[in-house]
Amino acid sequence: xxxxxxxxxxxxxxxxxxxxxxxxxxxxxxxxxxxxxxxxxxxxxxxxxxxxxxxxxxxxxxxxxxxxxxxxxxxxxxxxxxxxxxxxxxxxxxxxxxxxxxxxxxxxxxxxx
Amino acid sequence: xxxxxxxxxxxxxxxxxxxxxxxxxxxxxxxxxxxxxxxxxxxxxxxxxxxxxxxxxxxxxxxxxxxxxxxxxxxxxxxxxxxxxxxxxxxxxxxxxxxxxxxxxxxxxxx
Numbered sequence: 001x002x003x004x005x006x007x008x009x010x011x012x013x014x015x016x017x018x019x020x021x022x023x024x025x026x027x028x029x030x031x032x033x034x035x036x037x038x039x040x041x042x043x044x045x046x047x048x049x050x051x052x053x054x055x056x057x058x059x060x061x062x063x064x065x066x067x068x069x070x071x072x073x074x075x076x077x078x079x080x081x082x083x084x085x086x087x088x089x090x091x092x093x094x095x096x097x098x099x100x101x102x103x104x105x106x107x108x109x110x111x112x113x
Numbered sequence: 114x115x116x117x118x119x120x121x122x123x124x125x126x127x128x129x130x131x132x133x134x135x136x137x138x139x140x141x142x143x144x145x146x147x148x149x150x151x152x153x154x155x156x157x158x159x160x161x162x163x164x165x166x167x168x169x170x171x172x173x174x175x176x177x178x179x180x181x182x183x184x185x186x187x188x189x190x191x192x193x194x195x196x197x198x199x200x201x202x203x204x205x206x207x208x209x210x211x212x213x214x215x216x217x218x219x220x221x222x223x224x
Contacts, residue, residue, distance in 0.1 A: 008152075032210055043117075043203050043215030044156070089155060098163065099144045099210045103156040 008087060010108045019077040021107045023090035028071065030092040034101065035064060035075045038087045047075070047088075077109075085111045116140070119204050119216035126194040126223045134189040134219050136204030142214070144207045145187035146171075147179060149200040150218075156203065162187055194223045 013019045025033070031052040036044035050057045050064045050073075057064050063076040073090050087108050091101040117138045126132055138145065143164045148156040158171030162181040176198060178190045187206075191198060204216045 034211065034213075036213075041217070043205070043217050044213075045215070046211070046213065049211050093210050099207050100158075100161070101210065101213065102158075103148075105155040 008106050008108045010110060012110045012112060013080050015080060015082060015111050015113050017080055019075075019080045019084070019109055019111075021075045021077075021088050021109065023073040023075075023104050023107075025071050025073060025090070025092045025104075027092070027094055028068070029095045030071075031095040032093040033064070033066060033073050034091045035062075035073075036089045036091065036103075037084075038089065038106070040086075044089060080109075080111050082111050082113060085109055117204055117206055117214050117216035119202075119219050121219060122217065123220050124222070126191075126221065128195060128223060130194050131190065131192050132194065133191075134202055134204075134221075135186070136188065136216060137186045138204075138206040138214070139185065140206060140208070140214065141184070142206035142208045142212070143184070145181065146205045146207075146213075147177075147187070147189045148203045148205065149173065149198075150203060151200050159189065159202075194221075196223045199223045 034049040035047040037047050038044040048059045048062050048064050061078045065074045087106045089106045090104045120135045146161040147159040157173050160179040162168045165184045168179050180188045199222050202219045205213050207213045
């Protein structure tokens with residue numbers, strides 16, 4: 001049978017290379033954005049977030065870039081490792097929507113050894 | 114470990130049967146959520162509870178009901194299961210928007 005994520009866009013990278021995963025959002029009133037990582041058989045886990053008053057935020061090996069002009073969000077993973085293989089989701093929150101997030105469809109990252 | 118606990122992990126139902134998915138969190142979070150995840154469609158919000166005593170519909174509430182039993186527990190009920198409800202269901206909780214914690218999911222198949 002089908003498994004979750006079978007029809008997701010897939011990005012395949014070589015171990016050690018940098019990965020860039022992209023996400024487009026539709027509402028210019030979104031004020032907060034999050035990236036989640038979901039490994040097979042598990043729930044999504046928080047990676048990094050960014051508020052709309054910022055263009056860039058860095059974490060450990062990950063960077064999120066926000067381009068509000070074209071409503072585009074990207075997640076950059078440096079020196080990609082096999083453990084980074086997973087499905088990655090972006091999510092956004094409309095301004096003044098409290099704790100409510102809207103999730104994107106996800107991208108599957110496959111890391112080749 | 115603190116977190117969100119979902120039961121059961123797997124379930125097979127016949128069309129028309131009912132069942133309740135259980136969710137409990139021990140992080141003292143105010144908000145709780147139920148999502149479904151279908152192939153290629155990401156997470157879609159079924160119902161949420163912003164605080165104890167309140168529940169609201171999300172994007173895809175039809176065919177489901179919820180109960181916020183207390184601050185810790187938020188259950189999802191399928192009264193008459195349909196094959197279209199075959200999915201993976203995730204419960205989550207949060208205090209703030211950046212604090213979503215997800216359970217490990219319930220894989221439901223309706224035949």
